[in-house]
Amino acid sequence: MTEQHGVLQAGRLEEEVQVNNPLKIQDLTFRDGHQSLFATRGRTEDMIPIAEEMDKVGFFALEVWGGATFDATHRFLAEDPWERIRTLKKYITRTPFSMLLRGQNLVGYRNYADDVAEAFVERCCVNGIDVFRVFDALNDFRNFQTVVKVIKEQGRHFQGSICYSLTESKMGGEVYNLQYYLDKAKELEEMGADTICIKDMAGLIAPYDAYSLVKALKETVRVPIHLHSHFTSGMADMSMLKAIEAGVDIIDVCLSPWAYRTSHIGLEPLVAALQGTNRDTGFDLKQLTGCADHFNKISPKYRHLLDDRMSIIDTNVLLHQTPGGMLSNLVNQLREMDALDKLDQVFQELPRVRKELGQVPLVTPTSQIVGIQTVNNVLFDTPDERYKMITAQVKDLCFGLYGKTPAPIDPEVRKKALKGYPRGEKPITGRPADVLEPEMEKAREEVKDLARDIDDVLIYALYPTTGKRFLRWKYGLEEVPAECKPRTFEDVQEEQELVEKARKGMLQEKPVEHVPEKGPGLQSFNVFVDDEYYQVEVEMTGGGPVLTSISPQVREEAAKSAAPPETAVQPEKAKEKETKPEPAGTKAAPAEGTEVEAPMPGMIIRFEVQEGDEVGEGDPLLILEAMKMENSIDAPVSGRIKEIRFKDGDSVKKGDVMVVIG
Numbered sequence: 001m002t003e004q005h006g007v008l009q010a011g012r013l014e015e016e017v018q019v020n021n022p023l024k025i026q027d028l029t030f031r032d033g034h035q036s037l038f039a040t041r042g043r044t045e046d047m048i049p050i051a052e053e054m055d056k057v058g059f060f061a062l063e064v065w066g067g068a069t070f071d072a073t074h075r076f077l078a079e080d081p082w083e084r085i086r087t088l089k090k091y092i093t094r095t096p097f098s099m100l101l102r103g104q105n106l107v108g109y110r111n112y113a114d115d116v117a118e119a120f121v122e123r124c125c126v127n128g129i130d131v132f133r134v135f136d137a138l139n140d141f142r143n144f145q146t147v148v149k150v151i152k153e154q155g156r157h158f159q160g161s162i163c164y165s166l167t168e169s170k171m172g173g174e175v176y177n178l179q180y181y182l183d184k185a186k187e188l189e190e191m192g193a194d195t196i197c198i199k200d201m202a203g204l205i206a207p208y209d210a211y212s213l214v215k216a217l218k219e220t221v222r223v224p225i226h227l228h229s230h231f232t233s234g235m236a237d238m239s240m241l242k243a244i245e246a247g248v249d250i251i252d253v254c255l256s257p258w259a260y261r262t263s264h265i266g267l268e269p270l271v272a273a274l275q276g277t278n279r280d281t282g283f284d285l286k287q288l289t290g291c292a293d294h295f296n297k298i299s300p301k302y303r304h305l306l307d308d309r310m311s312i313i314d315t316n317v318l319l320h321q322t323p324g325g326m327l328s329n330l331v332n333q334l335r336e337m338d339a340l341d342k343l344d345q346v347f348q349e350l351p352r353v354r355k356e357l358g359q360v361p362l363v364t365p366t367s368q369i370v371g372i373q374t375v376n377n378v379l380f381d382t383p384d385e386r387y388k389m390i391t392a393q394v395k396d397l398c399f400g401l402y403g404k405t406p407a408p409i410d411p412e413v414r415k416k417a418l419k420g421y422p423r424g425e426k427p428i429t430g431r432p433a434d435v436l437e438p439e440m441e442k443a444r445e446e447v448k449d450l451a452r453d454i455d456d457v458l459i460y461a462l463y464p465t466t467g468k469r470f471l472r473w474k475y476g477l478e479e480v481p482a483e484c485k486p487r488t489f490e491d492v493q494e495e496q497e498l499v500e501k502a503r504k505g506m507l508q509e510k511p512v513e514h515v516p517e518k519g520p521g522l523q524s525f526n527v528f529v530d531d532e533y534y535q536v537e538v539e540m541t542g543g544g545p546v547l548t549s550i551s552p553q554v555r556e557e558a559a560k561s562a563a564p565p566e567t568a569v570q571p572e573k574a575k576e577k578e579t580k581p582e583p584a585g586t587k588a589a590p591a592e593g594t595e596v597e598a599p600m601p602g603m604i605i606r607f608e609v610q611e612g613d614e615v616g617e618g619d620p621l622l623i624l625e626a627m628k629m630e631n632s633i634d635a636p637v638s639g640r641i642k643e644i645r646f647k648d649g650d651s652v653k654k655g656d657v658m659v660v661i662g
């Protein structure tokens with residue numbers, strides 16, 4: 001009997017098999033690998049030394065770019081996102097470059113106007129992207145139309161993606177059943193997809209579901225099928241193997257040092273497992289080990305970003321189908337609000353919110369939209385009122401600005417969200433970008449003093465606040481803050497030496513009068529000395545604040561009550577007043593009026609009012625970005641704006657007084 005798959009019998013291959021269908025491999029080490037493990041903080045300088053070797057492997061494509069890359073490079077690394085592609089292209093000349101494109105969201109968190117989308121995709125092509133993996137968080141492919149047109153015009157590869165999601169714990173049920181995926185695949189084929197990707201961003205796909213799905217897809221569409229998954233739940237290598245047996249054409253992997261955990265399956269064991277079968281990749285295992293060595297060598301620079309739990313899998317994904325990244329966002333958000341004890345409530349509320357918001361797949365940006373709204377509901381709702389604080393993004397979703405949700409949005413929630421919504425209270429049903437005004441000219445005009453080329457303009461058009469800041473760094477108008485600079489091996493070594501000294505009792509103890517509060521820049525390090533293990537928390541002091549979000553709370557000022565002012569003035573608030581000297585002899589007294597505090601840490605996107613303005617109760621005062629979601633902070637009372645204590649772009653802590661209404 002001829003074994004088509006080269007099945008092992010009695011420990012050896014029964015016969016030489018013909019490699020008639022080699023598995024194609026896309027490597028994600030340069031993008032999703034470090035995005036998953038190290039919050040996308042991988043730097044170009046650490047990729048260059050291995051780039052030429054990676055080019056020799058024989059990958060279908062190297063994924064080098066994506067939404068989070070664009071964001072993290074310019075926001076946290078002070079690197080020009082475009083330069084990343086151009087630099088790598090100098091070293092990698094044979095292997096195509098792929099990127100992840102969020103449909104009409106491009107590499108941002110909202111739908112951009114068609115003129116931005118067209119300019120952006122064109123610039124991606126010119127800068128060196130060959131394969132575009134396009135997805136839409138709602139699987140609404142109308143959001144592909146504009147970008148696909150440009151991809152095709154430019155003669156590039158269009159990989160249409162379907163976000164893999166579940167209604168319950170396995171494929172099937174009301175929304176996300178086999179037929180759903182087959183219909184979506186047919187739709188993509190009709191749109192001209194060169195390949196179709198099942199994008200399992202949360203590592204949800206179970207091995208036998210992967211088998212049935214790939215098998216059915218191969219029978220339904222002609223274009224090659226590509227499977228993307230994450231190891232998060234621990235199922236991915238089993239699922240990939242079943243998909244390979246079912247005939248999947250291409251799969252995604254990482255080199256082992258940056259594989260596993262919330263990242264992808266490791267390449268080397270897969271190559272070994274398929275050797276001698278008809279799906280043999282033909283890769284040289286020894287050469288791959290050389291590539292992996294490089295990543296082992298540079299990884300100490302990133303180790304502090306790695307989740308330090310013992311388990312490399314996350315059973316919460318199996319239990320709650322919550323993507324790993326979303327879970328860590330939820331935990332961070334709760335921690336910033338001092339509400340980590342509410343995590344269980346969040347898990348309970350999450351499926352309910354998701355259902356009410358149209359059973360959306362949980363992927364950027366819908367995972368954040370659902371996640372943050374859930375946290376808002378848990379923190380701010382009262383027994384007789386739900387959805388008390390609705391984010392701007394949920395309002396947009398209810399209006400139809402993201403597209404059509406897989407299931408209808410709850411009418412009650414929709415009505416509440418759209419009350420007073422500036423674009424109107426009646427939702428749209430057409431292609432979302434059809435209602436968007438062109439944006440490029442405005443962006444060009446706004447950034448004309450800073451931007452030197454179209455790529456600069458696009459950085460600003462996509463990320464106005466952080467993009468503008470980046471351009472100021474890029475052209476030396478503002479110093480790059482310390483926390484954006486690369487971490488060197490010397491930094492790592494210094495820390496290790498310090499810990500070692502401490503362990504040997506060689507550090508002089510000084511009497512400590514005041515232990516500062518742990519701040520947001522705190523990083524936790526695992527330190528291993530021989531067989532002993534220490535956890536050390538390190539925070540850089542003197543650097544700029546790294547908070548990215550705020551939210552307000554309202555408190556009637558003590559001045560209105562009989563309490564002496566001292567009780568209402570906290571030390572840091574008194575300090576703030578130092579910049580505004582009071583007449584001699586008087587103490588810093590609280591402003592008379594209603595203080596509007598940040599209900600959560602965040603960054604002020606913009607103030608909607610100026611000092612002296614009259615506002616009515618419920619009028620928006622400012623937009624506060626927290627966890628990348630915009631929250632409108634509204635006036636709790638009517639009155640005159642007496643004082644504005646921050647400016648656009650400032651970061652605020654929870655409880656900071658942002659506005660005083662007199």
Ligand code: CO
Pocket residue numbers: 032200201228229230
């Ligand atoms: Co992914």
